[in-house]
Amino acid sequence: MTRCVEAVFLTSTPEELAAQYDKWSSSYEDDLLGHAGPAEAVEQFVSFVPRTARILDAGCGTGMVGQLLAEHGYEQIEGLDLSTGMLQEAQKKGCYRAFYQQALGEPLDFSDNSFDAVVVVGVFVMAHARSHSFDELIRITKPGGHIIFTLRPEFYSNTDFKPKMDALVAEERWRLVHVTEPFHGRFQAHPEVNLQVWVYTVNT
Numbered sequence: 001m002t003r004c005v006e007a008v009f010l011t012s013t014p015e016e017l018a019a020q021y022d023k024w025s026s027s028y029e030d031d032l033l034g035h036a037g038p039a040e041a042v043e044q045f046v047s048f049v050p051r052t053a054r055i056l057d058a059g060c061g062t063g064m065v066g067q068l069l070a071e072h073g074y075e076q077i078e079g080l081d082l083s084t085g086m087l088q089e090a091q092k093k094g095c096y097r098a099f100y101q102q103a104l105g106e107p108l109d110f111s112d113n114s115f116d117a118v119v120v121v122g123v124f125v126m127a128h129a130r131s132h133s134f135d136e137l138i139r140i141t142k143p144g145g146h147i148i149f150t151l152r153p154e155f156y157s158n159t160d161f162k163p164k165m166d167a168l169v170a171e172e173r174w175r176l177v178h179v180t181e182p183f184h185g186r187f188q189a190h191p192e193v194n195l196q197v198w199v200y201t202v203n204t
């Protein structure tokens with residue numbers, strides 16, 4: 001596992017990252033079995049988002065988040081990812097009604113105000129999606145809708161994520177409704193990793 005995890009963090013272009021995830025897709029879930037991100041994010045999600053919501057699982061990977069959302073009764077779940085290999089794995093879950101091979105950080109091919117909620121788990125990390133991805137996620141989320149995502153506490157503090165997230169509050173484009181305390185990520189190869197779940201509401 002360590003080799004695959006390290007490989008994705010060492011990529012320098014979206015194409016390289018997609019190729020690494022394509023290679024990792026068939027063993028990804030075995031390697032990351034029991035990690036806490038999807039379950040903790042979904043636990044927050046159910047507190048804020050009604051079951052009728054149209055949802056985008058952005059960076060859906062193999063579909064672990066979608067599967068948990070479906071178990072909670074959500075039916076309108078759509079998946080977006082950079083990697084076709086990961087999307088093919090997610091398709092096997094049978095809980096997504098549409099898939100999109102697109103990249104966060106680039107213009108997204110959705111109309112304004114398309115989704116009631118966007119969930120992003122394990123994607124705002126080193127060498128993955130950048131903080132300016134939030135601009136497009138806000139654009140495609142309906143006013144009053146939610147954007148819910150995981151971040152490592154030190155990644156939030158030591159990168160441009162904190163200033164970007166604060167700037168979006170100052171610009172009144174979204175407001176923070178909840179952030180969890182740090183919790184253990186339960187990554188076997190990286191026991192030092194903690195995570196937090198952030199919940200924002202998009203302003204009108």
Ligand SMILES: C[S@@+](CC[C@H](N)C(=O)[O-])C[C@H]1O[C@@H](n2cnc3c(N)ncnc32)[C@H](O)[C@@H]1O
Pocket residue numbers: 014017018021037038058059060061062063064065080081082083086102103104105120121122123127128129130
């Ligand atoms: C660590 S996995 C997390 C997958 C899933 N959300 C989960 O929690 O199991 C990160 C996923 O994000 C995707 N990804 C990375 N950067 C991306 C980007 N800029 N746009 C879209 N997807 C991206 C990868 O292809 C991979 O499937």
